[in-house]
Amino acid sequence: xxxxxxxxxxxxxxxxxxxxxxxxxxxxxxxxxxxxxxxxxxxxxxxxxxxxxxxxxxxxxxxxxxxxxxxxxxxxxxxxxxxxxxxxxxxxxxxxxxxxxxxxxxxxxxxxxxxxxxxxxxxxxxxxxxxxxxxxxxxxxxxxxxxxxxxxxxxxxxxxxxxxxxxxxxxxxxxxxxxxxxxxxxxxxxxxxxxxxxxxxxxxxxxxxxxxxxxxxxxxxxxxxxxxxxxxxxxxxxxxxxxxxxxxxxxxxxxxxxxxxxxxxxxxxxxxxxxxxxxxxxxxxxxxxxxxxxxxxxxxxxxxxxxxxxxxxxxxxxxxxxxxxxxxxxxxxxxxxxxxxxxxxxxxxxxxxxxxxxxxxxxxxxxxxxxxxxxxxxxxxxxxxxxxxxx
Numbered sequence: 381x382x383x384x385x386x387x388x389x390x391x392x393x394x395x396x397x398x399x400x401x402x403x404x405x406x407x408x409x410x411x412x413x414x415x416x417x418x419x420x421x422x423x424x425x426x427x428x429x430x431x432x433x434x435x436x437x438x439x440x441x442x443x444x445x446x447x448x449x450x451x452x453x454x455x456x457x458x459x460x461x462x463x464x465x466x467x468x469x470x471x472x473x474x475x476x477x478x479x480x481x482x483x484x485x486x487x488x489x490x491x492x493x494x495x496x497x498x499x500x501x502x503x504x505x506x507x508x509x510x511x512x513x514x515x516x517x518x519x520x521x522x523x524x525x526x527x528x529x530x531x532x533x534x535x536x537x538x539x540x541x542x543x544x545x546x547x548x549x550x551x552x553x554x555x556x557x558x559x560x561x562x563x564x565x566x567x568x569x570x571x572x573x574x575x576x577x578x579x580x581x582x583x584x585x586x587x588x589x590x591x592x593x594x595x596x597x598x599x600x601x602x603x604x605x606x607x608x609x610x611x612x613x614x615x616x617x618x619x620x621x622x623x624x625x626x627x628x629x630x631x632x633x634x635x636x637x638x639x640x641x642x643x644x645x646x647x648x649x650x651x652x653x654x655x656x657x658x659x660x661x662x663x664x665x666x667x668x669x670x671x672x673x674x675x676x677x678x679x680x681x682x683x684x685x686x687x688x689x690x691x692x693x694x695x696x697x698x699x700x701x702x703x704x705x706x707x708x709x710x711x712x713x714x715x716x717x718x719x720x721x722x723x724x725x726x727x728x729x730x731x732x733x734x735x736x737x738x739x740x741x742x743x744x745x746x747x748x749x750x751x752x753x754x755x756x757x758x759x760x761x762x763x764x765x766x767x768x769x770x771x
Contacts, residue, residue, distance in 0.1 A: 427451075428461050432482075434608045434663065436468040442475060442503060445511035449501070450479075457517065458499050460484030464663065466493050466606040471532035477501040478604045490666045491627050491678055493606055493614070494570065495577065500541070500604065502528060516541075536645070537601050540618045552597040552688040553648060554581075554714035555626065555677065560591060565676055567708035568695040576695055577684060581712070582676040583655065592654040594626055594677060595716050597688065602644045609664030612656050617646060622686070627665050627678035629653035649719035689715050 429451045431443055450463060460481035467478035478500055480493030487497045500516040502524045514521035522542045525533055533541065556562055565582035583590065600619035607613060613634040616625045634653040646652070655675035659667050670676070685694035691701045691712065698707035706712070 430462045431479075432462075432464045433468075434465070436465050436608065437470075438465060438468050438475075438477070441509065442505075442511055445503060445513050446477065446479075446501060449513040449515055457496075458484070458515065460487065464492065464608070466498075466608050466664065467604060469532060471529050473505045474528050474532050475503045476528075476532055477503070478606070480606075488570065489661075490668070491570065491578070491614070491680070492609075492664050493604070494625060494627070494680055495682060498604070502533075504528070534601070537603065537618075540601055540620060541603065552624075552686055553595075553716035554689050554712055555595050555597045555652075555679065556581075556714045556716065557591055557593055557595065558715055558717050559713065561711045561713050562677075564699075564706065564708050564710050564712060570678075570680060577682050578678055578680040579693070579708075580676045580678055582674065584674045586657055586673040586675060592630075592657075592675060593718070594629060594652045594655060595714075595718065596646045596648055596650045596652055597624060597716070598622070598648050600624075600646055602646060606664040609662035611660050611662050612664045613653060614664050615652055623680075623682045625680040625682070626652055627680070628656050628667060628676065630656040647719050649717050651718065689713075 429447050431447055431450070433443065446465075450458075458479075458481060460483050462482040464480045464482055465477055466480050467476075469476045478493065478498065481487050481497045481499075482489075482492075484497060486495065488494055500521070502514045502521060503511050504524055504527075505511050512520070512524070514524040525538050525541050528538070554562065562581040562583055564579060566580035568576035568579060570576050570578035583592065586592070596617060598617065598619055600617040600622075602615060603618040603623075604616035604625075605613065606615075609631055611631050612627075613629045613631045614625060614627045615629065616623060630653060655677060656667075657670070657675040658672040659670050661667075665678070667676075681693060681695075685692060687693070688699075689712070691699040691706065693699050698705050699710075700706075
């Protein structure tokens with residue numbers, strides 16, 4: 381299957397040559413009327429600010445706008461001088477980007493872009509080619525998210541990202557297959573939260589038959605993917621403001637066909653990927669001193685306390701269930717049954733080299749239990765014949 385590829389830059393941009401960015405006048409009026417904030421025509425100098433984009437296809441003018449925003453005084457809650465773009469999606473004149481701070485006080489090299497060390501950005505370009513940037517946690521971000529095309533950010537995701545949707549989750553299930561166990565190998569930790577908000581759940585003695593699948597602990601929407609690692613992937617799931625993030629998934633088995641599109645709906649029990657054993661380091665995370673027969677899920681529970689399979693987790697305490705208590709070192713058993721969503725996720729236009737939309741979609745299942753996925757049909761390579769793409 382052939383696809384058209386845009387030019388990419390494997391570089392880091394430094395901000396010395398990006399010193400001025402104009403804001404579309406219409407949005408200045410909108411922001412002034414509805415949020416009471418002003419958008420400066422000229423931002424602070426970007427001297428000393430770096431933004432690494434790797435092989436993401438982000439244009440230089442948009443990079444300049446993001447650098448200017450990072451250098452501004454409006455986002456002192458996202459400090460640092462070195463940043464990395466870990467996700468990028470574009471639709472018409474709009475763009476959605478996930479950023480990670482690499483040297484701010486909340487930066488964590490083991491978990492790139494986690495918690496306070498990560499921010500989502502939305503951008504829109506006017507008819508004069510000028511970008512307006514909205515950084516997460518700002519009024520501009522909320523206004524632009526709500527104004528963006530539904531093909532970039534779904535209506536349900538807009539409500540989540542702007543805090544307009546309440547959680548519908550009463551409890552969670554552990555993110556591995558029913559009946560299997562994991563060891564709570566490290567207690568509450570993580571420098572990317574105001575208080576430690578993540579736990580490590582480990583599997584040891586891995587063999588060829590070990591089931592390393594990671595399942596969604598709840599229904600929700602994918603609101604961030606760290607897709608720039610060479611061997612690993614991270615994925616964030618949001619349900620009405622309850623945010624969980626899954627680190628150290630194996631990129632080789634990660635289903636980009638399902639999850640590369642942000643705001644993809646996932647169901648509790650849906651497979652997200654598999655754990656990556658061993659010691660490794662890339663743009664999405666690091667493991668240190670982990671043997672090739674050991675793997676662990678770094679599970680960030682940003683909105684704890686939450687209940688998981690009847691166990692009440694609240695940082696920095698042990699987990700409780702009635703009169704029972706389990707602390708780091710304890711074993712937990714999952715009741716999470718493997719499921720698959722009833723509808724295939726939206727497919728990105730980038731897969732369609734000739735601009736044609738897919739004709740149909742459905743679910744395929746192997747004779748081997750638990751092996752399943754989605755298929756799409758359409759003229760993907762422009763030869764006027766119907767092709768089948770399986771994820």
